Amino acid sequence: MTSFERPTLVRDGVYDHLRRAVLDGDIAPGERLGEVELGAQLGVSRTPIREALMRLTQDGLLIAEANKGVRVRTVTADEARDTYVVREELDGLAAALCAHQHSPADAQTLRGALSALQRAPSSDYREQTRLDLAFHRAITAATHNAALADLNRDLEQRVALIKHQTRTYNAHPQTDAQHAAILDAILARDADAARQAARTHVRTFAALVLQNLALPITPEKQA
Amino acid sequence: MTSFERPTLVRDGVYDHLRRAVLDGDIAPGERLGEVELGAQLGVSRTPIREALMRLTQDGLLIAEANKGVRVRTVTADEARDTYVVREELDGLAAALCAHQHSPADAQTLRGALSALQRAPSSDYREQTRLDLAFHRAITAATHNAALADLNRDLEQRVALIKHQTRTYNAHPQTDAQHAAILDAILARDADAARQAARTHVRTFAALVLQNLALPITPEKQA
DNA sequence: ATTGTGGATACTGTATACAATTTCTGTGGT
């Protein structure tokens, strides 16, 4: 009976809650997050709220202005392009390393993650986004490289934010085939092919997103 | 007269101070950082201390255990190796992008940073480390890629921590030549050469560091 | 009518007070 209880720190709960809210798009981009309001809403004091907001700010999901609080970050076309340039490189590296390093257990996890993603109903954005993220994280995890995992986690979150703001969801015709190509190369332990497949996947998606970012999003409500 | 005053936030001051202290090795690896003690020492309350500690924790410089405070992170050989694997990739990317993107002003900055580094007295570890970091940051900055700058800043810090813990300082015989090779390739706008030069530089240094990490550092004091 | 100024309001930034968990210490038992 060694430590079953969850030491649920309040700030961690707040962090998870807000992170999910931002990533799911429940809070609009640019929207302001007041500390007292959030505190009242969640039933906790300002202290854990502040700490969660700071973490999210460093994650790049929020923007803080001095004495003016934090807002959900709005991503410019330039920032999105920059992000995908880096993501292409790191995702390629992850796939290559994964091809070399993955264990039998990793292989099983990877297969499971992909098939779960493929079975997801194409209508459910949220679930699809989550499973897509899970698949990519499984690849990262199978590299057994903590530094890469950390950085990729950051990038994943920023990409998720971009996807929401551009309303670009995971379904494009080649997605399934590209995911399969990545997994096949990994399982075949062909590092170069895996890297190329991952890079191609990122590039394809980046093109879609940037296309959506070019034409300004319709401002749907003006309060 | 637009905004000359510095809005020096206390927590930012604390953050910079502690970050410098950890990166300069003024605080020993594994050493515990008490909130009240730091507060008394710096003459501020626990609140900004806590916020600075949290940021440093997310930067990867400190390790936090629930209800037990934070300690300066000690890096294992595996973690160091992982870090350098990623750094090689991202530094290579930065050099390649820099070769493409740099402006005349960037070129001037780069030249200045390198010559300053070369002129630094080889006896002054701290100054040399700072100038080395400045040179690499100049390259990153010249890519004009904010996402890459963010990630590389994280990696730089972790590498600086590793250097201190292994007592591996910047002077190895090939350093000067390698730095020059990187800059030359960049200025010649030869992206592939720049990438290769940067990767080689990282690999050379990583080998040195890992060699030092293999043999355990002498535990100098046992309190 | 418009613009500038003053005050009121609301919020962030910092400090402090309280609660809960951990660690240390001392005592008692074996």
Added chain:
DNA sequence: ACCACAGAAATTGTATACAGTATCCACAAT
């Protein structure tokens, strides 16, 4: 002498109080 347990001290986690700054609105002057 060593281990176990209980209490005390210290430290983190959370809540609240106070201070400083920015925003908003009304009102007056041009």
